[in-house]
Amino acid sequence: MPSTYNVRSRTRDRNSVLSRPEFMSLNHQPPRAGAGPAESRGASRRLGQIKQQTSQQGEEPTDSGSRDRRESTRMPEEDCMQLNPSFKGIAMNSLLAIDICLSKRMGVCASTSSSWGGCRSMVALLALTGHGITWIIGTIVCLTRSNTLAGQEVLVNLLLALILDVMTVAGVQRLVKRRGPWEMAPGFLDCVAMDVYSFPAAHASRAAMVSKFLLSHLVLAVPLRILLVLWAFLVGVSRVLLGKHHLTDMVCGFALGLLHFSLMESVWLSSSTCQTLISISTFSWSPFF
Helix, strand or coil: CHHHHHHHHHHHHHHHHHHHHHHHHHHHCCCCCCHHHHHHHHCCCCCCCCHHHHHHCCCCCCHHHHHHHHHHHHCHHCCCCCCCCCHHHHHHHHHHHHHHHHHHHHHCCCCCCCCHHHCCCCCCHHHHHHHHHHHHHHHHHHHCCCCCCHHHHHHHHHHHHHHHHHHHHHHHHHHHCCCCCCCCCCCCCHCCCCCCHHHHHHHHHHHHHHHHHHHHHHCCCCHHHHHHHHHHHHHHHHHHHHHCCCHHHHHHHHHHHHHHHHHHHHHHCCHHHHHHHHHHHHEEEEHHC
């Protein structure tokens, strides 16, 4: 029968902090010079028991738990962060961030509570001069009052260029579906002209196309030419001030308007063709008047 002293010593060793697995390295002490073979055998036996306990504790998790750990380490590629993105991606993201930041700063007339909220109505009126519905209705009215072949030829081609501009911009906006910097709901005239999204800026495209068209086919004095170019630029900027478009939307709108002008120049309709179109449209609309 073991003595009371041996039982107490085993209990004290079992409850000792050094018997825990994390302190196993501290518990492994070299045998003293004066220690006998019995003490060294007891120390090695206790060390073997501790190692066996730690190995059993390490084997406690079930197969399902280990399988879950292995699956968690295998993360899908779309959830992993790209630590080494390409230079092109970094440049595009940086330009996009700069575009959004500058566009928000320039939206000083986005609401009546903005810094330039008092000028919102004036800026909105300036933007209305570049609206598609305004120009289409104005061109049709001028066409009905024109009596010269040259004037009718220019107005018919201008009307076709306006329709081309409206349809092209609406199609690109539907494809890109980019929202404005201030996430504003489009107005009634914008919905009628299908100018719902931000990219590209329809007003900028129309202003650039109309100004280039008038400069090419009308004889104007130098001050009027300067005013026409300034008007086109201010119409594009007005939509940015109202918070409707980004700066890149305005720039791409100007480029698209010049492209529409070049395309219309390549398919320019002659005066005879314009007369035929006018007669067909007049015959079609005559029962309603």
